[in-house]
Amino acid sequence: MNDTERAAMEAAVHILPISGLPEVNPGDDIDSMLIDAIQSSAGDLQRGDVIVVTHKIVSKAEGRIVDLESVDPSPFARKWAEAWGKDPRQVEVVLSEATRIVRMHRGLIIAETRHGFICANAGVDASNASSGTVVLLPKDPDASAERIRGALTRRYFPDAGDDERPIGVIVTDSFGRAWRHGIVNIAVGVAGINPLVDYRGQHDPVGYELRATVLAIADELAGAAELVMHKIHRRPAAIVRGYEWQGGQETGTGRDLVMPHERNLFP
Amino acid sequence: MNDTERAAMEAAVHILPISGLPEVNPGDDIDSMLIDAIQSSAGDLQRGDVIVVTHKIVSKAEGRIVDLESVDPSPFARKWAEAWGKDPRQVEVVLSEATRIVRMHRGLIIAETRHGFICANAGVDASNASSGTVVLLPKDPDASAERIRGALTRRYFPDAGDDERPIGVIVTDSFGRAWRHGIVNIAVGVAGINPLVDYRGQHDPVGYELRATVLAIADELAGAAELVMHKIHRRPAAIVRGYEWQGGQETGTGRDLVMPHERNLFP
Numbered sequence: 153m154n155d156t157e158r159a160a161m162e163a164a165v166h167i168l169p170i171s172g173l174p175e176v177n178p179g180d181d182i183d184s185m186l187i188d189a190i191q192s193s194a195g196d197l198q199r200g201d202v203i204v205v206t207h208k209i210v211s212k213a214e215g216r217i218v219d220l221e222s223v224d225p226s227p228f229a230r231k232w233a234e235a236w237g238k239d240p241r242q243v244e245v246v247l248s249e250a251t252r253i254v255r256m257h258r259g260l261i262i263a264e265t266r267h268g269f270i271c272a273n274a275g276v277d278a279s280n281a282s283s284g285t286v287v288l289l290p291k292d293p294d295a296s297a298e299r300i301r302g303a304l305t306r307r308y309f310p311d312a313g314d315d316e317r318p319i320g321v322i323v324t325d326s327f328g329r330a331w332r333h334g335i336v337n338i339a340v341g342v343a344g345i346n347p348l349v350d351y352r353g354q355h356d357p358v359g360y361e362l363r364a365t366v367l368a369i370a371d372e373l374a375g376a377a378e379l380v381m382h383k384i385h386r387r388p389a390a391i392v393r394g395y396e397w398q399g400g401q402e403t404g405t406g407r408d409l410v411m412p413h414e415r416n417l418f419p
Numbered sequence: 420m421n422d423t424e425r426a427a428m429e430a431a432v433h434i435l436p437i438s439g440l441p442e443v444n445p446g447d448d449i450d451s452m453l454i455d456a457i458q459s460s461a462g463d464l465q466r467g468d469v470i471v472v473t474h475k476i477v478s479k480a481e482g483r484i485v486d487l488e489s490v491d492p493s494p495f496a497r498k499w500a501e502a503w504g505k506d507p508r509q510v511e512v513v514l515s516e517a518t519r520i521v522r523m524h525r526g527l528i529i530a531e532t533r534h535g536f537i538c539a540n541a542g543v544d545a546s547n548a549s550s551g552t553v554v555l556l557p558k559d560p561d562a563s564a565e566r567i568r569g570a571l572t573r574r575y576f577p578d579a580g581d582d583e584r585p586i587g588v589i590v591t592d593s594f595g596r597a598w599r600h601g602i603v604n605i606a607v608g609v610a611g612i613n614p615l616v617d618y619r620g621q622h623d624p625v626g627y628e629l630r631a632t633v634l635a636i637a638d639e640l641a642g643a644a645e646l647v648m649h650k651i652h653r654r655p656a657a658i659v660r661g662y663e664w665q666g667g668q669e670t671g672t673g674r675d676l677v678m679p680h681e682r683n684l685f686p
Contacts, residue, residue: 160461165434165646168427194427255684262684270598326634330597330685331537331678332605334615334635336642348601367593367645368601375603376643378634379432379662395646411598417522417529418597418685 183303204377293341320345337378450570471644560608587612
């Protein structure tokens, strides 16, 4: 590497895969499992790191798995499933996870979850689940993120004060989007960082006030992490290193990323 | 760095900022300007690099700027602007860029553009524009991406064959999302890579077929690049290095990311 290349790498943001996590089962201590995997695949954490973890392993550890054999589908779930070639038990789980149906159309269910997320199948996911089971979203993904943040902070920054936030944690899921094809990784749980960066009131290089610019950086961090978390490899976590988050002590949660009902133009 | 840390950095995806681009004006050769900026801020490109460029500099170079003094607002634009405290000339430009109004609500205009994008203000942007002007989306962002890809390929990979695609190029804008707070960087123009990775038919580690998994990786790459392209610094471009795109020769365009009308549940 020459000087230019070295300087570029120093100014760069790095996305480091965390590999080597074993299959996660209900009751597993994923905080410890994550620490082991971080240790073997990346070494120590650094101040400013954001650790991104797919909700799938969080949900599994928290027992948010439903055995489809235990599900007794309602007549409505049966009818819909039959019309669109779906598993009626899976449809039943989706409906029971939904607080509101936003659209049911041609076999697709877009629903609101208890967290306020609007997404396909109310976040119920059959991929990467053992055969015959489905995985739900964590009950409180922000609490999960905060618990992981605490565990990692105690392990890697034992001297950090109670109000210090040396690292951030994001729990992710992949959501479809209105109007855009394909799914992207987004943040469902956030701890230690502010998921939004507010440029309002600041000025751009020509002095124009950036009036409407609130960036959902937790979603961008989640998407960035996905670039090393390919679904078919077992890499359920990543470290984003070198991103200078703003806000200092100011943190937020995944709920901050949910558009308030009164501002939702697509109910 | 110890061995673990070195291995982690080698497995990482890196997002390198491209700094030092001068202010861009209509008619400027941004392909050359980009090459100069890449040279001074990152050195040579490498095979597999994805160069991410904000549409703002592309639009400016292509003359997609409107001087608001030249705009004569329609009575409808005047009425709406007056009701919501907007500049009627800016509203007029938004309406003229729209092929379809999706929502007009409390001063907010969500519109479809000629490219099929559904976004705020039909992509018309006042931030980072010189005072008294607004910047439009490029007429054909895929063509712009392809032109930049060609120029960078000729400069950095002069021996590449005509059907070789050593690098990818993404032109970005930041869009709001239905149901989620905050804007994120997304791909409006794509060249050299496939913007979607299709995992359908592949199997996850427990043998479950990943049926519905089409990842919009161009949007994730765009969001990742934003992490070094903070709005208030002059860094309108970035290099994503180390991401193993799939697909080989198979490429696509930004249009592939637009949900087809017949599948749009939120018209």
